[in-house]
Amino acid sequence: MIQSKRADSSKVGSGSISYRIFRTDITANELYCAAKCVIIWVEVMPVFKMNPYRPGAGLMPVYLAGRDEDIQNVEQMFEALTLNIPTPSIIFSGLRGVGKTVLINRLQKLAEEKEIFCRHIEVEERNDFISQIAACGQAFLRQVSAKEKFKNLIQKPLDAIKALVVSFDPNDSTFSLSVQEKELYQSVNLTQSLTDVFTSIGETAYKSGIPVCFFIDEIQYMKSKDLGALIAALHRTNQLGYPVMVAGAGLPKIYKMLSGEKSYSERLFLYKEIGSLTDEQSRSAIEIPAKKFGITYTDNAIERILSVTKGYPFFIQQLCQVVFKNVDEEVIESRHVEQSVEEFFETLDVGFFKVRYERCADSDKKFVFAMVKCGELPCMISNIAKNLHKNVSSISTTRAQLISKGIIYPVRYKELDFTVPEFSGFIQRLAEYKAWCMEH
């Protein structure tokens, strides 16, 4: 039936607008079926309500609160880069969900507006950094070679990229080389090879007037040898005064990782730790997105949100999203927030917290339980060992494993904390933890 309707439909065109006219001799049965479909669709289809809050990894909030100073600072650095003034690189560190990714994404947008060549790299535990940086280098050369007068500038960096890939990315099939060529390009020194890539790209950037900024997220997952080579390469490029910089982000442990690799990294990078928002900044993060919808919050409602979220950007987005979804009034009051707190924690438990928890092996989980049992965080490794009825050396492998998975990080000497804010509250809600406590 429906088919015959489609076949009978005809088009009446008028200028660029066209209308579709259907048959009018529809039977009662057809009409009944169609109406039933609509009713079922209405029943199944959830009502869509626009929501201005955006909880989620790397999701740009409607209003990026409290980062103006950092943005202005880095804009100055970009300005210097475009003027060929040697510029340090910048590294942001902070706990999960404080807004590192959205900050560097915002910076990338600003850099692109200044016609800086930008590329974003997200380091993953399993991903190969060398192939990623090589691809970024190639993309830069493609952009440069688009202009005829710069075509002569690309051979040297292209050769350097070729040597890097051929020597250190065995899975790559980008460059098919003869045996003799392979011998020519083969290198055994990663640092030297990456330095050649950076300095030759830097020279090309300088001569073509196209500065370069690589945005590298989740730096804590970089392999030590790759990180050491990256710092050395950047250092040499900086010494030569070429306009290349890195804007990076990662968990708090990256400061130690970078300075551990090369002592001079402290001069090469500006470090900025970012954390939860102040009360004033949190207020803006809460109020500004809703304003567009004519929705306001009472002071008490804001205070309640602040006390639940402690100013963590991700938690603010998540709680406000739930409150906004549940309330149909123009003024959101503290009782509305209260009514949504349970749903907020449930949402975090099945998403934000659970994905981290599920990355833990059994031994990791026990270690995490023992940390929570310490009561106060950060906690001493000796207390964790005591709660596990083990000695410190026997739990050091699990400790290292959890650090490398990005679940915990060393705070001070022999002290540990979670990279995920409020993680211990989540653990305390788990039946598994409660059962473990009974046994211990």
Ligand SMILES: Nc1ncnc2c1ncn2[C@@H]1O[C@H](COP(=O)(O)OP(=O)(O)OP(=O)(O)O)[C@@H](O)[C@H]1O
């Ligand atoms: N300054 C801010 N103002 C308002 N909301 C923010 C701000 N920064 C981040 N957010 C929100 O917080 C959430 C987390 O941001 P983002 O993914 O950038 O955090 P992150 O620090 O990179 O976390 P992770 O370490 O897990 O990668 C997003 O929903 C984002 O919209």
Ligand SMILES: [Mg+2]
């Ligand atoms: Mg991130």
